[in-house]
Amino acid sequence: MRRRLLEAMDKNSKVSAADLALMLGSTEEEVTALIKTLEDEAVICGYPTLINWDKVECERVTALIEVKVTPQRGLGFDRIAERIYKFHEVQSVYLMSGGFDLTVIITGKTLGEVANFVSAKLAPMDAVQSTATHFVLKKYKEHGLPLVQESHDERMLISP
């Protein structure tokens, strides 16, 4: 039930509890209670909206930064990751295997703002050894959903 509920909500958080209950063969009360539990357990961590900002007339720059850091004794990478993700510009932080340690995805209004964040905030941190900043040119797909125009239903209106 948990898995099926989460899968049903994964791509569309707007489906009402009543509809979810019908589709999963449960009751509205049970679904509402389960969602509450999942929120309390931080399994469901939020309900953001997937926006294609490229279509909105406002400046917005996204960058992916590869960061090499020195882990701290007893705390590993968690402490430094936390210090980084607390900045409101930071959208995502992942610990990576391979050639660098942290992927930091940040957004800003301008290139300058992003560059300033890296040079003034991120790079000078003691634990940060190096950074490599890559700017995003175009987003095609996010959270499993294509950001390009959805193709319309090409099926015939009636078929046997």
Add this chain to the structure above:
Amino acid sequence: MRNPLSDTITKVKPSGIRKFFDVVSEMKDAISLGVGEPDFDTPWHIREEGIYSLEKGKTFYTSNSGLKELKIEICNYLLRRFGLSYNFATETIVTVGGSEAIDIALRVMLNPGDEVLIPQPSYVSYHPCTILAGGVPVVIELKEENDFKLTKEQILGAITDKTKILIMPFPNNPTGSIMTYDDLKDIAKVVIEKDLFVISDEIYAELTYGQDHVSIASFPGLKERTVVINGFSKAYAMTGWRLGYAVGPANILEQMIKVHQFAIMCAPTNSQYAGIEALKNGDPDVQMMREAYDGRRKLLIHALNNMGLKTFEPFGAFYVFPSVKSLGMTSEEFATKLLKEEKVAVVPGTAFGDCGEGFLRISYAYSIDNLKIALERIEKFVERHKK
């Protein structure tokens, strides 16, 4: 000038669905719940394999009965999913959709005057294909009170000494009805006792909810008398690829391959390569689609019953079959008015046989958003016309 047409073809009525299609296609902004195909795109890894086969220059005929690797995968699949065991070399043919398999199976099994039992409401092609093959269609009317299942008594009531073939159209289009193991047990017994053959159209076998599909060919003594038809259209959302198959006794299959060879040559080569990928790695896709359909199915049954259109719970395919009798309209009246007044297209039950009168086929191969808009409009319509 002499009449250019054969007597046989003029006996075949044009499809009832065609007539309604012409009405619908004039309504440009109608939303439709009328299609008989999945709303999902073919899973990308399957499409990719089709593209790859083109890149590799796989643009030639395959052997008449299909690529060996595909036939092996088909037999593996049927064993894995339904416990059916067939020889890929002598008991398997790859066809251009399940529809071709229906046609050629009837053509190789019927002598002029042989009777074919066709349970209706059902898919539109059994009746005309029987006539084209020189057979005589004998319709068995499935009843709402039996959840549109076929019963032993109905078969016994329709059998004559000319009866040769029983069509088994389950999971059923348009009713969504399925036949369970217990339902089939009695039917299997009658088939053997009366020395009948079965053409079992199992194209919706992957789309059953809450219980697995049971093939009538899995009963003792039935494999020898059954041609099982299946395909990729519904399970893997591959309608446009035109890829289906049939398995059955070698003596029947040998003759089906002969007709197929002269009429078709072989199923599209690229589709066959894509089909291999579908059977090898497509199980998770099927499961994802089945779960999505199941959710919509429950939503739809609930909403239709709530607005006063009596709908029995179907456990297969992606259709519901609500009754509109409470409104005192015929199926066609309801469908035509609904289209004109609320711009929602559904298919009148009569398109699938006269006994579909009083019912509608509503497809749930649509997104939830689409279904909800359509349901709101249907509800408004029902409210307005309630007696």
